[in-house]
Amino acid sequence: MKHSRLLKGLGGFGIMAIVTVSFLAMGCDSTGAGGNGDNPSPSPYTVSGTVVSAGVIVDPIIIEGVEMGSSDRDEIPRPIISSGISGVEISFSDGSSSVITDRSGNWSKSGITGAVTVTPVHDDWSFDPPELLVDGPSESVDFTGTEIGIDYTISGLVTENASAVGIEGVNIAFSDGSSSVTTNADGEWSKSGLSGAVTVTPVHDDWSFDPPELLVHGPSESVDFTGTESGISFAGGDGTESDPYQVATAAQLNEIRNHLSSYFVQTADIDLSGYTEGDGWEPIGPVFWGSLDGGANHTISGLFIDRTGDKTGLFANSGGDILNVKLVDVDITADGDWVGALAGSNSGTITNCTADGTVTQTGDATATVGGLVGSNSGTITGSESNAAVSGAFTVGGLSGTNRGTIADSFATGPVAGPQTGDLGNRVGGLVGLNENGLISDSYATGLVTIDAAGYAVGGLVG
Numbered sequence: 001m002k003h004s005r006l007l008k009g010l011g012g013f014g015i016m017a018i019v020t021v022s023f024l025a026m027g028c029d030s031t032g033a034g035g036n037g038d039n040p041s042p043s044p045y046t047v048s049g050t051v052v053s054a055g056v057i058v059d060p061i062i063i064e065g066v067e068m069g070s071s072d073r074d075e076i077p078r079p080i081i082s083s084g085i086s087g088v089e090i091s092f093s094d095g096s097s098s099v100i101t102d103r104s105g106n107w108s109k110s111g112i113t114g115a116v117t118v119t120p121v122h123d124d125w126s127f128d129p130p131e132l133l134v135d136g137p138s139e140s141v142d143f144t145g146t147e148i149g150i151d152y153t154i155s156g157l158v159t160e161n162a163s164a165v166g167i168e169g170v171n172i173a174f175s176d177g178s179s180s181v182t183t184n185a186d187g188e189w190s191k192s193g194l195s196g197a198v199t200v201t202p203v204h205d206d207w208s209f210d211p212p213e214l215l216v217h218g219p220s221e222s223v224d225f226t227g228t229e230s231g232i233s234f235a236g237g238d239g240t241e242s243d244p245y246q247v248a249t250a251a252q253l254n255e256i257r258n259h260l261s262s263y264f265v266q267t268a269d270i271d272l273s274g275y276t277e278g279d280g281w282e283p284i285g286p287v288f289w290g291s292l293d294g295g296a297n298h299t300i301s302g303l304f305i306d307r308t309g310d311k312t313g314l315f316a317n318s319g320g321d322i323l324n325v326k327l328v329d330v331d332i333t334a335d336g337d338w339v340g341a342l343a344g345s346n347s348g349t350i351t352n353c354t355a356d357g358t359v360t361q362t363g364d365a366t367a368t369v370g371g372l373v374g375s376n377s378g379t380i381t382g383s384e385s386n387a388a389v390s391g392a393f394t395v396g397g398l399s400g401t402n403r404g405t406i407a408d409s410f411a412t413g414p415v416a417g418p419q420t421g422d423l424g425n426r427v428g429g430l431v432g433l434n435e436n437g438l439i440s441d442s443y444a445t446g447l448v449t450i451d452a453a454g455y456a457v458g459g460l461v462g
């Protein structure tokens with residue numbers, strides 16, 4: 001029976017494969033002319049198996065490789081249990097040629113030597129297990145496939161890292177844009193109607209999660225996460241618009257990064273001198289969607305950053321509302337794109353904010369740097385920069401580039417473009433490059449210098 005199955009699986013090549021294996025095995029005698037003494041070459045062997053579908057109720061003609069008469073098709077839909085999947089590519093880690101499952105899901109491969117990983121591949125299916133390791137002859141290298149082009153359901157549990165107790169109120173988001181779900185009192189959640197590959201992400205202002213996200217391809221009941229509650233508590237508030245979190249210390253300011261959609265109000269002067277080791281302050285991000293009110297006459301002093309990478313500032317990227325924030329004695333050096341004291345990039349609103357100190361973009365990248373923000377596509381109103389700004393490409397006293405709105409704002413610090421080479425682009429006292437943006441009732445008084453001749457330089461806009 002085994003030989004007949006092998007011949008059937010290999011079609012017209014079955015006999016040739018058996019003869020070849022026998023011949024090679026004879027040639028590997030450790031004492032014969034073709035041997036290797038004490039280290040004989042491993043004998044080639046044959047593996048085979050079947051790839052079947054999981055037991056689901058579908059139209060019988062959906063899965064290829066299932067032969068049915070017309071009377072059977074009249075009974076659609078009906079259960080298809082462990083039906084073979086044709087057209088699955090079976091690949092091998094030794095680099096030998098792959099094989100394809102036949103209409104019944106069967107496959108066979110001869111001439112394998114040593115330990116080899118066998119992997120099934122099909123664009124429309126996920127497989128369990130995803131791969132198998134073989135190191136000798138086998139007729140049961142089998143896989144079960146789940147079609148991912150159809151809707152499927154996943155579920156899971158979100159628990160506390162320390163106690164394993166479920167966490168209620170965690171928002172579970174899905175990368176396909178479908179509506180999120182929320183964990184119940186036991187930390188349980190479930191989502192139906194998914195298709196294809198989807199990234200699942202747990203979100204809760206007061207928690208961080210491990211793993212931060214998971215990629216799923218088909219049905220699963222174990223899309224689980226563990227959460228660790230933030231160890232920093234704010235001075236007051238609950239993070240809502242009517243009762244914002246109160247920020248009174250550097251640690252509480254740093255904690256904003258774990259609550260990117262909440263409301264905050266600064267209630268005391270904050271000194272960031274404790275964040276000057278190594279690269280210094282890590283910009284809050286990736287995107288701040290909340291609201292920060294700097295309060296009445298409070299300052300944030302000693303912001304120090306010296307790092308590589310894009311979007312450098314107190315915030316990496318803001319799409320929320322920042323108002324009344326006053327940055328004093330900033331010292332920022334970065335060799336990436338979008339560099340500014342308050343935010344590397346702004347697509348939200350900035351109102352009545354100020355910055356002074358030095359902001360420097362180094363390197364030869366085609367980068368943009370500004371005294372307050374690196375790039376603005378949102379709205380800046382009633383704000384100012386007194387910082388000394390320098391960069392290698394697009395440089396502005398207030399904003400490096402502007403594609404949004406700047407109103408009632410000004411810059412007074414010196415602005416320096418590239419001093420050597422031909423790296424220059426746009427350099428301006430207020431804005432380096434204004435690209436379809438609107439500037440009104442604003443001015444600049446700082447000295448603008450550039451040694452690389454032939455580029456756009458202006459007292460207000462480059």
